[in-house]
Amino acid sequence: MSKTVSFLQMKDGTRDDYLLLDQSERNFATGLPGRVMEALAKLDHSLEGYKVSRLEHSLQSATRAEADGADEEMIVAALIHDIGDELAPYNHAEIAAGMIRPYVRAEVTWVVEQHGIFQMYYYAHHLGGDRNARDRFRDHHWYASCERFCERWDQASFDPDYASKPLSYWEPLVRDIFGRQAHDPRYVKSAA
Structure with missing residues (x-):
């Protein structure tokens, strides 16, 4: 049986309790890359109606990003940008951005969050909405980056005949990015 804290309410916790929890969290975090891979695999049986699964869409997006010369952080962003579809269909972008935020530069997080x-x-415009809603960000310094992400990789990745790389191909990159120390200033740089 694993060791547990002494408290029933957090306000009653001791330093030893919180050291135990801190170590437990650090140990648990080492499994994050594997859980990201599992979550991506589940997208193969997700939202219906498209000609490809959400997983295939994600694989195509990442494959296109790599072919387009994107850096590793942006490629992983293209791979996981819709990972929140399963649990948050109306704010999936925020979920994906929240997941990647501790491991990449602010530009990548912003692009995922706004995609x-x-x-x-x-x-x-086909549903009575404002297709130009993105214009409110027109003066943002990462507008062009998000526009490119969507035009070249996201909206273009619904082709059942596209030769995307398999999920296994991306695993080392996912393990590298999500295996980083969270909030490491070498990778996580604040907005310019």
């Missing part, structure tokens, strides 16, 4: 609004450019 849902930028994607509306391609379909919102």
Whole structure:
């Protein structure tokens, strides 16, 4: 049986309790890359209606990003950008951004977080929405980066005949990015 804290309410915790929990959290965090891979695999049986699964869409997005010369952080962003679809269909971008934020530069997080609004450019007008909702970010220094992400990788990745790389190909990169020390200033740089 594993050791547990002494308290029933957090306010009653001791230093030893919180040291135990801190170590437990650090140990648990080492498994994050594997859990990300599992979550991506589940996208193969997710939202229906497209010609490809959400997993295949993610694989195509990452494959296109790599072929386009994107850096590793942006490639992983393209791979996981829709990972929140399973549990948060109406704010999936925020979920994905929250997951990747501790491990990458601020630009990558911003692009993932805003991609849902930028994607509306391609379909919102068909549903009575504002396809130009992204224009509120027109002066943002990462606007062009998000626009490119959506135009070249995201909206273009629904082709059942596209030769995407398999999930196993991306595993080393996922393990590298999500295996980083969270909030490491070598990778996580604040907004310019």
